[in-house]
Amino acid sequence: MEAFLYTALGVLVATSYMCLYRIGSGPTAPDRTVAIDILGTSLVGFCALLCLLTGRDFYMNVAMAWALLSFIGTIALAKHLEGMGFDE
């Protein structure tokens, strides 16, 4: 079970590196925004797997807070891409 969980975490780290590649080399700003959004969503899964690995359920709180703040950050970045101010 533990070996499986470590493998799963390794796979998620690999996906995070793919997102980081897109953040680094994205031709335009929206590409980078997409990659940031996807990175946030996949790290929620990472936190959830850590919860199973360590047996402490507070990692679930971390995952939920991460999901919330990632959503708000993505909305803010998308508004900035649209050319709108923060409070319109």
Add this chain to the structure above:
Amino acid sequence: MNEYIGVAIVIVGLAFDVFGCVGLVRLPDIYTRLQAATKCVTLGTCMILIGIAILTGLNATGVKALVCMAFVLITSPTAAHAIARGAYKFGVKLEEPTVVDRYAETQTDEGRS
């Protein structure tokens, strides 16, 4: 028995995560990248959370995983939609073999009026 089902669901979720991120790297255009990545990573994360809920059973962790899954399922398409709209307004054009673009008409209309 529950253990095997949970592990299988987590493995399928991980596979979808990998497909989504490969799509993020390989596809040519921001909109197609957004489609592949959003669909696959949303479903992959949801399946990982479901698998954890099955593995831990009905206690605080499992129920919290289900709440988290509902939240991801609601907000992730919304974020994708916001990015797509923002990218169109930002001026990113569609990839070359484009068949039809009905959204461009509204943009010019708005610009005129």
Add this chain to the structure above:
Amino acid sequence: MKETSTIVKTISRCVVGFIFLYGLYIVCYGHLTPGGGFTGGVILASAFVLEMLAWGKEEALKSLPFRLAKPFDSAGALAFLVLGLLGLLLGGDFFVNVIQKAYPGKPFSLFNAGIIPLCNIAIAIKVCASLFLVILVLSVLRVAAGGGTEDDLTTQEEE
């Protein structure tokens, strides 16, 4: 016509209450799980920030008006200080947990931690109000192009 799309608006309306509830959960359980005053306060403020992003500044000011946010900012700090002084007066030292000494209960339950949850709530009110004010003032300063002050903010709210 610059406006956020319908989808973002509707989803924000559905979600903003749950974000606030989650912040309250983090604050109330700060002494049992990781989290606490600052983290919960940031999540509480982010609920207002989401409302501001989706619906505009006026809508956010309707749920937390400017004239309420400023007193809350001060009241959080004051409550924290009062809790400390309570320990000094009744227990002999600053921040003595007087309530827990008077009523010792079962550990690891919600109410039996004395003044620690109250401190968390005070910090959360302080952090939430001041973070909201910081973001509000930043957006107003951007609109007023360098000429905005606090008077500008109050006049905007009166309008």
Add this chain to the structure above:
Amino acid sequence: MRKISMFVVLYVVWCLLVFPYDRTTGQWDTQSLLVGLVAALVVVVLFGNALPDRSCFLLAPRRWFWALVYIPFFAYYCLKANLEVAYLVLHPDMPIRPGIVKVRTSLRTRVAITALANSITLTPGTLTVDADEDGTLYVHWIDVKFAEDDEATREIVSRFEGHLRRIFE
């Protein structure tokens, strides 16, 4: 009425977060239940005005039934979408014909249009780019089969429309 239904939903979510039932001893944690009442009340007082248009539907059991029917239907299309994306990504040539089509829906309330748009985003090959309040959706389609409005509407929208009308309207 709206505020009461919001209060009930928030309290249920609080109970799910806290999970006040201890399975080893079989006791209910009354303290967290009490704090949950206060917390839900605070949220209703602060955000009572910021509600969706018609949240009364949360109290009708018939709509809950149709929502439960909708879940496996939606899950099927979601899985199909993911398999298609996996095929597309692993295919060496990546056969795509992208385009943005315009579809019309007869749903009227904002919540229903939002649910439809999010369903479209998670189903095969489509992504909602913009939605107007009068029921016009602009959909990015990764493999355009029909460029005309009516055919695209039949292909994309109609499979969800009936279900969502039963749930939300």
